[in-house]
Amino acid sequence: MVHTWVNAEPAPRFYPNVVTLTAGDTDISEQRQAVRILLKSHLPGRWAVKDSFHTLDIARLGFEVLLEANWIRKHHPKPAQMASGLTWERAGPGNEGFPAALFGDGNFVMFSGRRAGTIVAGGTLYRTDKVVGLSNVVADADDEPAVWRDLSSLAAATFPGLPLVGYESGDELNAAHKAGFEIGDPLRIWVKARD
Template identity: 40%
Template sequence: MTDSRATPLLTAAVRNNAAWCDAVCRSHGVPGAVEGGVWASPRRTPPLYPDAVTLSPDVTPDAVLPRIDLASPGASVKDSFGTLDLSGAGFEVLFEARWIHRPAVELVPGPEGWRPVEDAAGLAAWEAAWSGDGQSGDLFRPSLIEDGAVFLAGTGEGRIHAGAVAYPGAGVVGISNLFAADDGLDTAWRSCLAATARLWPGVPVVGYEHGDDLTAALRHGFEPVGPLRVWLRADG
């Protein structure tokens, strides 16, 4: 039986994000696969990316835990519907957030604004700006661009000052890693949405946020469509 919480909008957001997580892992040579309503990798995934992502609210811990590495510290699970309890396996809640959805934005004529990064050098500069410390840690690799990811960059005075990742799939465009080094979040969201409308006309936008970032997204036409929870197991 399909859980009423698995609405089409929520399912699209979850599947788009799982595909993005898989793309990042593959770019690092880390394998992942979907089985039993769970995307999971048996090896530790790159920093900030989960070892498993649930694709159904009906998934149980027994469908997740045997498929990830519990022997070394740092196992993490993206509980996409907020339905799991992994505390009995030594996990703690790292954070809770809300999936968000926005209907397609009508393109308003004007300056081009944010533009896609086109090469490895541009991607390294983008990651250095996103990291906040001016360093590129090789988390985002050029093969992601070949895989369909678009790293949007707002530039000025010869440097990147804002940006986001846009990843198309499951009938939507997923936005993640939105940042604004100089501009506020409102300016960043306006620029991001204008760019997605230009690149993917007529396609809805999804993602997930929490705290002040969620509040900012809601100001720009997003609506929450479901909860999510990220679990972390510090010990092996």
């Protein structure tokens, strides 16, 4: 479906089974229908819908809001001097116990930042044809804006010339904004309410 990405199998924890890809009125109706069809498949446990444009209202279908967030974007990140004072390392097979299969996709990169030998920050990057997605950013509150700047620079060095996108909420959204990311439109993550 052009308007919706659907995974009808159990997904890893914190990953959605449905992601909306467009926001037209007809598309929204078809997206709700896709959710209804998936509901009838009786997926086990709680599962989620990523409402990428904050346009679905699926509370009546048994969903509750898990997260409200905003898209973020940095149009032209450039490699720069690291701002956090951390030592950054690109994770790979065997590092920190990550399985080798995780690194089989050349578009996927994970970075960890160390202070005095201990990992205190990190983030993952995933390249598509036109953008690089930045997700799973972790940092101590005092380091957050600097970590976002560092990850932006690492993304520019790893995947040059591509804009950087993601979504965040709360303090992380503020940290990304302080690091030069534009705050975009809202999105919503819905989760199937417990029966």
